[in-house]
Amino acid sequence: MPKTYTHLTEEQRYQIYEGLIKKLSHRKIAKKLEKHHSTISREIERNSGLRGYRPRQSHNLAMQRQENKPKHVKLTDDIQNIIRINIGKEWSPEQIQGRLMLEGLEMVCPATIYSFIQDDKESGGKLHTFLRHKKPYKKRTGGAEKRGQIIDRVSIDERPEVINEKQRLGDWEADTVIGKGHKGVLVTLAERKSLKTLIAHVASKHAEPVTQAIIKLLDDEKKNVHSITFDNGKEFSFHGRIKKALVCDNYFAHPYCSWERGLNENHNGLIRQYLPKEMALDKVTGDKIKFIQDRLNNRPRKTLGYKTPNEVYNEMKLAP
Secondary structure (H helix, E strand, O other): OOOEOOOOOHHHHHHHHHHHHOOOOHHHHHHHHOEOHHHHHHHHHHOEEOOEEOHHHHHHHHHHHHHHOOOOOOOOHHHHHHHHHHHOOOOOHHHHHHHHHHOOOOOOOHHHHHHHHHHHHHOOOOHHHHOOOOOOOOOOOOOOOOOOOOOOOOEHHHOOHHHHOOOOOOEEEEEEEEOHHHOOEEEEEEEOOOOOEEEEEEOOOOHHHHHHHHHHHHHHHHHHOOEEEEOOOHHHOOHHHHHHHHOOEEEEOOOOOHHHHHHHHHHHHHHHOOOOOOOOOOOOOHHHHHHHHHHHHOOOEHHHOOEOHHHHHHHHHHOO
């Protein structure tokens, strides 16, 4: 018997009532009405009160719920263009909606934007290819700590609350992204308050080029560098030079506790959207790195009230 998933009519609700009076099972009632049994069970559970299931009241409530549902929004040509442009920048539907609200433009829910993308896909469009897909994170487990011991490291446990609570501009997290076969390395810095990202390409993961890259990335921002939090890689062994050059405090996360630098880990995942793990990084150009950095820093973030990292960073720089 074919099952349908259309809304129940008032007549069908009276048939449900009659079935219950006859003590029929939900499955038998569903079979009689050519509905899925879960539809019948959900209808009875949702609309049963102290007096049991009442068909007229149930139908009135259903009509009221239908009336109160958000109406489908017809996207104007201007909004469609905004969606196309920003999906092309790898913005999520939620980020597009938040940005439209921030700028006082037409209110469009993420579900409507997803539907627009799906319609585009079914018409042969490519908007869906720009959507990001997150993969579950796996923690490394087991095995002894084999990474080199770093001299004069200060534990993240000693980091002051002003950093932990993201109360100011200028507290950074540092990490590296390694290319396939250890070919090419990116040095990444993420500012905790604004979410601003800085990226540099280095030839190897050795401490010398990594140290030089960090100092160069932040040299023009010395006033906005209070601290840097590293992981325990030997590439950060020269942290003392970084501290002296930038006049900042340095801290180190616990071994294999990458979630203690969650912002940097998240941003590295966003970078992998453009430079996947199976890709060597030795041939990545400066223009490509600038393109990725600009994309990340000009993408609205929910945690920033849908402002972009650049907007928040620059606003806080100018604040007295």
